[in-house]
Amino acid sequence: METGKLIKSRNNEERKKYLRDWRGKNHEKALKLTRDWRKTHLEQVKTVTKKWRIANKDKVKFINAARRARKKQAKIERFLVVEIYERDGWICQLCKKKVNKKLRYPDPLSPSLDHIVPISNGGSHTRDNVQLAHYWCNVQMGVRGVKQTRLF
Numbered sequence: 001m002e003t004g005k006l007i008k009s010r011n012n013e014e015r016k017k018y019l020r021d022w023r024g025k026n027h028e029k030a031l032k033l034t035r036d037w038r039k040t041h042l043e044q045v046k047t048v049t050k051k052w053r054i055a056n057k058d059k060v061k062f063i064n065a066a067r068r069a070r071k072k073q074a075k076i077e078r079f080l081v082v083e084i085y086e087r088d089g090w091i092c093q094l095c096k097k098k099v100n101k102k103l104r105y106p107d108p109l110s111p112s113l114d115h116i117v118p119i120s121n122g123g124s125h126t127r128d129n130v131q132l133a134h135y136w137c138n139v140q141m142g143v144r145g146v147k148q149t150r151l152f
Contacts, residue, residue: 058082061113065125075124081113085132093131094141108136 023030038045053060058080069076090099094114103110114133117123133141 065113065119069119069125072119072122074119074122075126077124077126079127084113084127084130085111087127088132090132092134092137094133094137097134099132099134105135108134110135112138114138114141 061081062078066076090101092099099111100109112133112135114131115123116129116131119125123129
């Protein structure tokens with residue numbers, strides 16, 4: 001099949017395979033084309049990125065935590081935040097009170113992921129080193145490891 005016809009082909013799998021192979025052989029050219037396209041379609045890129053971030057909140061949280069962990073050369077493990085919340089039975093591991101599933105940040109009683117040993121102090125981003133905490137409890141704990149005064 002001719003290249004032009006393949007790209008316009010309705011067979012999506014053939015098209016994807018062709019493009020994947022082409023990008024592999026022409027890495028630098030593909031990278032330049034992508035960068036140029038993103039520069040000329042900045043508003044479209046921002047809109048799509050914003051929608052993706054809203055639809056994939058757990059992935060965004062992992063990406064942010066992983067980036068912080070990589071900066072500190074910490075061990076990183078992929079997991080869903082909800083897995084940890086379910087494991088801990090929706091009980092704050094700092095104050096031992098129930099956490100409301102429906103509350104969202106910036107509510108002080110909303111659920112948040114707390115690193116037992118903070119990444120900044122050499123901790124890792126793994127299931128063993130994270131726990132559920134109220135947002136307020138987590139903020140008050142900070143990196144000190146000692147809880148300050150309580151809001152509620």
